[in-house]
Amino acid sequence: xxxxxxxxxxxxxxxxxxxxxxxxxxxxxxxxxxxxxxxxxxxxxxxxxxxxxxxxxxxxxxxxxxxxxxxxxxxxxxxxxxxxxxxxxxxxxxxxxxxxxxxxxxxxxxxxxxxxxxxxxxxxxxxxxxxxxxxxxxxxxxxxxxxxxxxxxxxxxxxxxxxxxxxxxxxxxxxxxxxxxxxxxxxxxxxxxxxxxxxxxxxxxxxxxxxxxxxxxxxxxxxxxxxxxxxxxxxxxxxxxxxxxxxxxxxxxxxxxxxxxxxxxxxxxxxxxxxxxxxxxxxxxxxxxxxxxxxxxxxxxxxxxxxxxxxxxxxxxxxxxxxxxxxxxxxxxxxxxxxx
Amino acid sequence: xxxxxxxxxxxxxxxxxxxxxxxxxxxxxxxxxxxxxxxxxxxxxxxxxxxxxxxxxxxxxxxxxxxxxxxxxxxxxxxxxxxxxxxxxxxxxxxxxxxxxxxxxxxxxxxxxxxxxxxxxxxxxxxxxxxxxxxxxxxxxxxxxxxxxxxxxxxxxxxxxxxxxxxxxxxxxxxxxxxxxxxxxxxxxxxxxxxxxxxxxxxxxxxxxxxxxxxxxxxxxxxxxxxxxxxxxxxxxxxxxxxxxxxxxxxxxxxxxxxxxxxxxxxxxxxxxxxxxxxxxxxxxxxxxxxxxxxxxxxxxxxxxxxxxxxxxxxxxxxxxxxxxxxxxxxxxxxxxxxxxxxxxxxxxxxxxxxxxxxxxxxxxxxxxxxxxxxxxxxxxxxxxxxxxxxxxxxxxxxx
Amino acid sequence: xxxxxxxxxxxxxxxxxxxxxxxxxxxxxxxxxxxxxxxxxxxxxxxxxxxxxxxxxxxxxxxxxxxxxxxxxxxxxxxxxxxxxxxxxxxxxxxxxxxxxxxxxxxxxxxxxxxxxxxxxxxxxxxxxxxxxxxxxxxxxxxxxxxxxxxxxxxxxxxxxxxxxxxxxxxxxxxxxxxxxxxxxxxxxxxxxxxxxxxxxxxxxxxxxxxxxxxxxxxxxxxxxxxxxxxxxxxxxxxxxxxxxxxxxxx
Numbered sequence: 007x008x009x010x011x012x013x014x015x016x017x018x019x020x021x022x023x024x025x026x027x028x029x030x031x032x033x034x035x036x037x038x039x040x041x042x043x044x045x046x047x048x049x050x051x052x053x054x055x056x057x058x059x060x061x062x063x064x065x066x067x068x069x070x071x072x073x074x075x076x077x078x079x080x081x082x083x084x085x086x087x088x089x090x091x092x093x094x095x096x097x098x099x100x101x102x103x104x105x106x107x108x109x110x111x112x113x114x115x116x117x118x119x120x121x122x123x124x125x126x127x128x129x130x131x132x133x134x135x136x137x138x139x140x141x142x143x144x145x146x147x148x149x150x151x152x153x154x155x156x157x158x159x160x161x162x163x164x165x166x167x168x169x170x171x172x173x174x175x176x177x178x179x180x181x182x183x184x185x186x187x188x189x190x191x192x193x194x195x196x197x198x199x200x201x202x203x204x205x206x207x208x209x210x211x212x213x214x215x216x217x218x219x220x221x222x223x224x225x226x227x228x229x230x231x232x233x234x235x236x237x238x239x240x241x242x243x244x245x246x247x248x249x250x251x252x253x254x255x256x257x258x259x260x261x262x263x264x265x266x267x268x269x270x271x272x273x274x275x276x277x278x279x280x281x282x283x284x285x286x287x288x289x290x291x292x293x294x295x296x297x298x299x300x301x302x303x304x305x306x307x308x309x310x311x312x313x314x315x316x317x318x319x320x321x322x323x324x325x326x327x328x329x330x331x332x333x334x335x336x337x338x339x340x341x342x343x344x345x346x
Numbered sequence: 347x348x349x350x351x352x353x354x355x356x357x358x359x360x361x362x363x364x365x366x367x368x369x370x371x372x373x374x375x376x377x378x379x380x381x382x383x384x385x386x387x388x389x390x391x392x393x394x395x396x397x398x399x400x401x402x403x404x405x406x407x408x409x410x411x412x413x414x415x416x417x418x419x420x421x422x423x424x425x426x427x428x429x430x431x432x433x434x435x436x437x438x439x440x441x442x443x444x445x446x447x448x449x450x451x452x453x454x455x456x457x458x459x460x461x462x463x464x465x466x467x468x469x470x471x472x473x474x475x476x477x478x479x480x481x482x483x484x485x486x487x488x489x490x491x492x493x494x495x496x497x498x499x500x501x502x503x504x505x506x507x508x509x510x511x512x513x514x515x516x517x518x519x520x521x522x523x524x525x526x527x528x529x530x531x532x533x534x535x536x537x538x539x540x541x542x543x544x545x546x547x548x549x550x551x552x553x554x555x556x557x558x559x560x561x562x563x564x565x566x567x568x569x570x571x572x573x574x575x576x577x578x579x580x581x582x583x584x585x586x587x588x589x590x591x592x593x594x595x596x597x598x599x600x601x602x603x604x605x606x607x608x609x610x611x612x613x614x615x616x617x618x619x620x621x622x623x624x625x626x627x628x629x630x631x632x633x634x635x636x637x638x639x640x641x642x643x644x645x646x647x648x649x650x651x652x653x654x655x656x657x658x659x660x661x662x663x664x665x666x667x668x669x670x671x672x673x674x675x676x677x678x679x680x681x682x683x684x685x686x687x688x689x690x691x692x693x694x695x696x697x698x699x700x701x702x703x704x705x706x707x708x709x710x711x712x713x714x715x716x717x718x719x720x721x722x723x724x725x726x727x728x729x730x731x732x733x734x735x736x737x738x739x740x741x742x743x744x745x746x
Numbered sequence: 747x748x749x750x751x752x753x754x755x756x757x758x759x760x761x762x763x764x765x766x767x768x769x770x771x772x773x774x775x776x777x778x779x780x781x782x783x784x785x786x787x788x789x790x791x792x793x794x795x796x797x798x799x800x801x802x803x804x805x806x807x808x809x810x811x812x813x814x815x816x817x818x819x820x821x822x823x824x825x826x827x828x829x830x831x832x833x834x835x836x837x838x839x840x841x842x843x844x845x846x847x848x849x850x851x852x853x854x855x856x857x858x859x860x861x862x863x864x865x866x867x868x869x870x871x872x873x874x875x876x877x878x879x880x881x882x883x884x885x886x887x888x889x890x891x892x893x894x895x896x897x898x899x900x901x902x903x904x905x906x907x908x909x910x911x912x913x914x915x916x917x918x919x920x921x922x923x924x925x926x927x928x929x930x931x932x933x934x935x936x937x938x939x940x941x942x943x944x945x946x947x948x949x950x951x952x953x954x955x956x957x958x959x960x961x962x963x964x965x966x967x968x969x970x971x972x973x974x975x976x977x978x979x980x981x982x983x984x985x986x987x988x989x990x991x992x993x994x995x996x997x
Contacts, residue, residue: 041469131711137469138415142639143710145632149703157692157700274480274628277473285470316489323481327462330474334465349864562862570850570868571861573839577847580836587796587834588848589822589911594857602861 008184013303015178019192019261021299022199023049026254027276028283028291029206030247036223036286037240040129041137043144046273047151048120048248052255053264054155055113057164060105063089104169106260113256114249121248125241148270156266163263168194195257202250203292209246210288219243223286278326284339294337298322354564357646361560365553368392369543376540383665386658389533389546393617394657396552397610402637402649403556403563404606408599409635410644411572413579415472417631418459418479422452422604424486424626426611428497431504431621434523438514439506439619441523441530441551445612452608453601455482460600464593467582479628487623503622523616525551530617548617555613556650559606564646566602575599576644607634629699636702640709642718651717656702663701666694747810749774749915749947750795755804757790764790765801765971772915772964777941777948779958782968788951789831791968792919795949796828797821808915823855827908828917832924833900835907837893841884844892844903845875848910875910882906882936898929902936909940916940918950922957934960959983 027049034042066085074082090098101108128147132140167173168191176193178186210216222236255264262268279298283290304310306318329336350358364371373387386392405419426448433444463474491500498504506512520529530548537543566572577585578592585592615621624630633656641652671687671694678686693701713720748771757765765787772778782788793799794806797818806813813821822828836844849871850858866872879885882902887895892903901921908916921937922930934957941948941961952958958965958979965982967974974987982988 041472128707136413138409138413138472139710139714141415141417141469141472142635143707145635146703146706146710149629149632149699149706153697153700153703154692157697270628274476278477281470281473281477315492315494316484319484319489320481323477323484326477327474330466330470331462351864565864566861568864568866569861570846570863570865570871571859573843573847573865574850576839576843577836580838581834583830584834584836584907585847586818587822587828588907589819589851589855590847591817591819591857598859598861 008186009307011184012186012188013307014300015186015188015192016306017300017303018196018296019258019299020302021296022196023254023258023272023295024276024279024299025292025295026199026202027251027272028279028295029203029288030251031276031280032283032286032288032291033206033243033247033250035280036288037219037243038125038129038133040132040140041144042129043141043273044124044148044151045144045247045251046269046271046276047148048117048251048269049255049258049272050152050155050264050266050269051120052113052117052252053166053259053268054159054255055116055252056106056109056166056256056259057159057264059109059112060102060166063087063102063105063108067091103171106166106168106256109256109259110253113252117249117252118245120252121245122241124248125244129244130241148273152266152269159266161266163265165263166259168260191260195261198257199254202253206246206250207288215239215242275322278322280336282326282329282336284336287336287338290336290338298325301325348561350561350564350568354568354646358557358561358564361647361650362557365396365557368395368549368553369545373541373543377542378540383670384662386661387543389531389544389549390617391657391661392546392549393552393613395654396549396556397613397617398634398637398653398657399650400552400556400559400613401607401610401634402641402653403559404603404610405634406603406638406643406645406649407563407566407575407606408603409638410649411567411575411579412596412599414464414467414596414600415635416463416475416600416603417472417628417635418463418475418477418482419603419607419634420626420628420630421459421479421482422456422607423611423614423630424482424621424623425455426452426608427615427621427625428486428504428611429608430612430615431506431619434506434512434615434619435504435510436513438512439519439521439523440514441525441613441616444523444616445555445609448612448615449605449608452611453605456601456604456608457597460597460604464596464600476628476631479626479631483623483626483628486626498621498623500623503620505620523548523619552613552617555609559609560646560650567646571595571598579644632706633702636706636709638716639714640705640716642716643714645716645718648716648718655717660698660702663694663698664696748772749809750949751805751807752791752794753805753807755791755794755801755806757787757794757799757801763971765794768804768968768971768973770966770973770976772947772949774914774947775945776963777937777950777961778964778966779950779952779962780966780968781952781955781958782974785970786968787971788968789919790971792828792917792949792951795821795917796826822911822913825914826917827911827913827915829901829904829908829919829921831920833897833904835892835900835904837891839892840888841879841890841892841895841903842875842888844907845878845910846871848907849874849878852911878906878910881909896929897925898932901925901929901933905933905936905940909944909946913946915947915949918948918952920952920954921950922952922954930954930957933957937961 027045031042031045034040034045064087066087069084069086071082071084076082087098087102089101092098093101128143132143172190172194174190175187176190178188210220218236218239222240279294280291282298283294302318302322305321310317348355369387369392372392373385375381375385401423405416409415429448429451430444433447437443459475459478463471463478466474486498488500490497519527523530525547528547530551532547534545535542536545574590574595578596582592637652637656638649639652640655641650642648668687668691671690672683675683675686691697709716750772752768752770755765755768756763768791780788780791790799794801795813797813797816797820800814808824808826811824813824836847846865853871876885879888882905884899884902884906887899892900895903922933925933937948938961940946950958950961962979964976965979966976967982967988975982975985977985
């Protein structure tokens with residue numbers, strides 16, 4: 007019982023990431039009709055926002071402390087981060103400590119700008135072209151983005167720890183007499199993801215803007231006929247999708263040290279999630295994201311990997327193939343979306 | 347000739363001449379001149395040209411004719427390589443059975459993968475093939491490489507060891523892949539004055555195979571089957587309402603292109619008896635897509651051009667480092683020189699993938715028809731200026 | 747007993763009843779028009795004939811065999827060809843190749859893996875396709891890209907491609923929609939010629955009354971998913987119910 011619950015919990019963080027990326031992919035596909043292979047790269051850039059900010063905050067100047075000597079007998083060089091000098095040591099240190107959550111503030115404008123730039127600068131010109139061309143050009147963009155990151159940050163994963171306060175492990179089951187040790191940051195991540203998913207759905211459900219977008223997803227031409235400037239709203243939708251993926255990346259940085267190809271790794275799986283959930287279905291994307299994340303977590307248990315070695319690495323693909331063979335439209339796919 | 351019309355025969359002859367004389371054509375610069383770094387006439391690179399040429403020709407039969415964009419063809423390349431290396435390990439270093447088995451195994455996998463993937467079209471299809479290929483990669487990289495059952499030897503890559511059975515290996519035969527005793531590494535070097543040319547057995551084997559499969563692809567393009575494939579790309583609805591189900595045609599095209607990829611993988615192993623999972627990764631699949639669109643999707647010669655172009659520049663770009671750049675731009679004033687080198691630096695050496703990505707985008711945005719279309723446009727432009735001189739590019743006639 | 751027998755066909759889309767209890771019989775070697783105001787269910791009905799939609803209830807029999815549950819290409823093999831509202835042709839192929847594909851389909855039936863032969867050396871195919879192009883008055887356009895032709899020529903090619911299969915039933919879905927007057931008249935002339943010269947049954951869905959009354963021998967009027975009346979063109983013209991359904995709709 008404990009171990010089953012634990013595996014479910016373990017699947018939640020990856021599931022959250024899949025769900026957030028798949029949500030953005032579905033939004034873009036549903037509104038703009040574009041398959042965005044660069045969406046994983048946005049996730050990756052989000053994670054590197056966190057890396058960048060924590061590096062920037064740690065920028066230091068060097069002073070020489072004449073009163074102390076290092077082991078060679080020379081005057082000791084002391085590195086003081088600028089933030090500590092500006093805000094005083096205590097506040098400065100806690101700003102550095104909280105670099106990852108603070109990166110959200112940085113990531114939101116960066117991601118929105120990036121989304122707008124991508125849509126206006128590139129994707130816009132591909133609405134009328136074949137899906138193959140859309141796939142290819144965004145694939146090219148994904149390579150470019152990840153290679154740029156590789157150039158500046160190197161090929162190795164970069165450790166980006168969460169704030170000390172959120173570093174430990176909490177026993178979630180203590181109240182119920184169960185033993186469920188679980189890293190606090192992952193709880194934070196799950197709550198954060200849930201919040202974003204909730205916000206996106208609420209936004210689509212309760213605002214006029216969201217209503218128009220939903221109508222546009224169902225039938226773009228009719229909405230266009232009503233004289234509503236649907237294109238501009240779709241541009242904003244693209245920026246929102248980019249923002250969602252970017253934030254998912256920011257908060258994921260402490261879970262898995264970011265590297266330049268993490269976007270590609272997540273993209274392929276997120277596509278599988280979208281397909282399993284049903285192309286064009288937002289709830290389907292979220293549901294499938296969590297389901298597959300949990301499934302992967304179960305497949306990673308020692309029991310599973312000793313029974314079938316490596317099952318954790320292929321389980322998602324296997325499930326996707328089975329789902330597509332039995333339910334070609336995915337779990338919650340609508341009829342008529344990408345049928346011919 | 348060989349059942350081809352005049353235009354296609356000319357094309358085939360041009361390709362045959364170019365491949366047979368490649369050791370000369372690709373080595374235009376004297377061996378110890380400064381420009382020798384632009385030579386491409388050494389066996390290893392020439393082998394890559396033709397092997398990837400085969401891969402791209404096959405991919406074009408699927409993507410160019412039917413329009414189904416597969417993101418998983420590198421899997422077949424890898425499968426072909428693994429199959430060939432296993433033949434080397436278990437039976438013999440002779441490349442003939444190895445390559446034949448590579449083609450067969452890759453075709454079987456292509457049949458299974460195509461059967462499932464082709465149930466959907468458009469982007470679904472692309473994503474499905476991508477998922478399949480990633481699964482194959484995971485299988486090869488880790489799953490099928492464990493102490494209990496080691497099929498792929500994981501990260502190290504599959505290779506031939508001294509204690510492998512090699513049942514039909516005899517003393518006197520080379521301890522390397524060979525064709526009935528002729529080692530694939532056998533190379534004859536010819537020095538003429540300052541020039542040096544090498545003729546490599548492995549290259550010529552691959553070149554002959556490429557000409558055969560190129561000929562086959564011309565036949566496929568001109569056949570009723572090829573017409574049906576183009577009809578699939580053009581309008582599946584009409585095909586359905588003409589009493590023909592597109593699926594068996596698309597599946598046949600998928601298996602053929604998978605077999606081509608397996609052949610390329612088998613030859614790759616025959617040139618260097620090693621198979622690693624990295625050649626199955628989806629970036630490798632993306633590369634063959636780029637070769638095809640860069641050369642010209644749906645044209646006969648395009649994929650070969652694209653493969654040569656990319657492999658050549660990959661080679662050149664990877665060799666360029668800061669020292670080389672400084673040497674090139676030495677004529678500029680100092681500050682300018684450093685600045686130019688600083689700008690170019692990210693794109694060369696290890697930055698080849700960045701260049702590749704940018705190239706990818708530029709081609710899709712500005713030149714969807716690839717080099718062949720570019721050549722045609724150039725040809726038309728020259729003609730419209732009243733000059734009737736034949737350019738090299740004009741030789742690349744539209745395939746369709 | 748007609749060549750196409752439709753019995754009690756109903757079809758719902760969610761809450762919308764598109765067809766309810768449609769009964770229809772198309773007699774062999776006639777031109778049968780199905781008319782009706784927008785949203786009357788004409789296209790839905792047609793899609794039930796060709797396998798694109800499956801009705802919720804009822805049966806559709808072609809020449810004594812049910813077409814329900816069969817794929818479009820299987821139904822086509824039974825002898826039903828369809829012309830679409832916007833011409834569906836192979837735009838990337840030449841006119842000649844467009845015509846060769848249905849001729850191949852007619853000769854070979856199902857999937858043929860003929861990957862080595864040269865398609866232009868298939869004498870019988872080339873001749874049959876050329877003959878049909880001559881019939882369609884398009885022989886001079888044979889090397890053109892199909893996509894680059896005018897709307898009227900595309901329609902002509904599409905009809906030719908359907909005829910090349912020698913179907914027993916030809917379905918036309920608003921064949922003159924979106925056409926200029928001259929093209930419309932050409933299409934009417936072409937269809938008249940086909941009707942006079944070939945043993946073929948034609949079922950036509952049309953909005954343009956001029957087209958309907960120049961071609962049809964029987965007319966079924968559909969309104970709100972049910973057949974209102976079926977009769978000869980003369981009687982239909984004066985029928986009060988039809989005037990009501992039509993004039994009420996368009997006035």
